[in-house]
Amino acid sequence: xxxxxxxxxxxxxxxxxxxxxxxxxxxxxxxxxxxxxxxxxxxxxxxxxxxxxxxxxxxxxxxxxxxxxxxxxxxxxxxxxxxxxxxxxxxxxxxxxxxxxxxxxxxxxxxxxxxxxxxxxxxxxxxxxxxxxxxxxxxxxxxxxxxxxxxxxxxxxxxxxxxxxxxxxxxx
Amino acid sequence: xxxxxxxxxxxxxxxxxxxxxxxxxxxxxxxxxxxxxxxxxxxxxxxxxxxxxxxxxxxxxxxxxxxxxxxxxxxxxxxxxxxxxxxxxxxxxxxxxxxxxxxxxxxxxxxxxxxxxxxxxxxxxxxxxxxxxxxxxxxxx
Numbered sequence: 022x023x024x025x026x027x028x029x030x031x032x033x034x035x036x037x038x039x040x041x042x043x044x045x046x047x048x049x050x051x052x053x054x055x056x057x058x059x060x061x062x063x064x065x066x067x068x069x070x071x072x073x074x075x076x077x078x079x080x081x082x083x084x085x086x087x088x089x090x091x092x093x094x095x096x097x098x099x100x101x102x103x104x105x106x107x108x109x110x111x112x113x114x115x116x117x118x119x120x121x122x123x124x125x126x127x128x129x130x131x132x133x134x135x136x137x138x139x140x141x142x143x144x145x146x147x148x149x150x151x152x153x154x155x156x157x158x159x160x161x162x163x164x165x166x167x168x169x170x171x172x173x174x175x176x177x178x179x180x181x182x183x184x185x186x187x188x189x190x191x192x193x
Numbered sequence: 194x195x196x197x198x199x200x201x202x203x204x205x206x207x208x209x210x211x212x213x214x215x216x217x218x219x220x221x222x223x224x225x226x227x228x229x230x231x232x233x234x235x236x237x238x239x240x241x242x243x244x245x246x247x248x249x250x251x252x253x254x255x256x257x258x259x260x261x262x263x264x265x266x267x268x269x270x271x272x273x274x275x276x277x278x279x280x281x282x283x284x285x286x287x288x289x290x291x292x293x294x295x296x297x298x299x300x301x302x303x304x305x306x307x308x309x310x311x312x313x314x315x316x317x318x319x320x321x322x323x324x325x326x327x328x329x330x331x332x333x334x
Contacts, residue, residue: 109212
């Protein structure tokens with residue numbers, strides 16, 4: 022009887038560990054799925070922000086050129102060129118995030134852009150320039166410096182989170 | 194991996210160039226690559242002279258330059274003494290009069306800024322910037 026029990030025990034242990042394993046696997050699956058959904062939501066929010074911001078500026082490049090010129094960093098022809106180009110870069114990067122194509126390239130460009138916008142905003146503040154943001158067209162015209170900076174840093178944080186949480190890039 | 198990232202960046206950068214160039218062509222009449230002032234807000238010396246008595250000349254240069262020489266009848270209105278000079282300008286201004294602002298030359302920004310503030314802060318509509326500024330006027334005097 023005892024021998025019988027002894028012979029059964031390893032199987033019993035095996036089956037218990039199998040149950041534990043499958044339980045762990047399903048918990049980890051749920052966690053993975055949740056984190057994927059959250060990442061996707063952040064993806065879509067960030068993409069939406071850039072597509073909206075790009076579209077608003079692409080519709081009125083004259084105003085955007087003037088907004089860039091207000092920072093007194095580039096000569097006028099460069100401001101005009103940037104006003105025609107940057108909105109479309111934001112739009113394409115936004116769609117790249119939505120479609121998960123050229124994903125890490127889009128994240129890199131957007132991080133560089135937001136970092137550049139943030140530094141330029143701080144530089145303008147330090148030089149005492151009273152500027153309108155221009156980031157989201159008329160909606161952002163009356164933004165204060167702190168809200169401008171907070172928005173930029175919030176978007177930058179979201180981009181960094183997406184970059185870190187998407188370690189395995191999809192090949193092109 | 195790094196080369197793939199660079200390739201992705203270059204593809205996106207090149208893609209954005211296509212509509213950007215298209216837009217530059219589409220908006221070519223609405224924006225000048227030479228000057229930040231829209232063509233509709235610029236006026237040449239000859240054009241401003243045809244307005245004769247219906248124009249107020251505004252000198253946006255610093256006080257010393259205004260004191261040295263200026264367009265006959267021009268009023269000084271610069272950003273250094275904006276609060277002090279604006280009421281003097283508004284006392285002379287009347288509805289229907291065109292305002293022509295000038296600074297030293299083609300490359301100066303003062304006239305553009307003064308014109309912008311007159312439109313925004315004083316809510317004036319017929320405000321123009323003199324193309325070529327004082328230099329252009331001086332050549333044609």
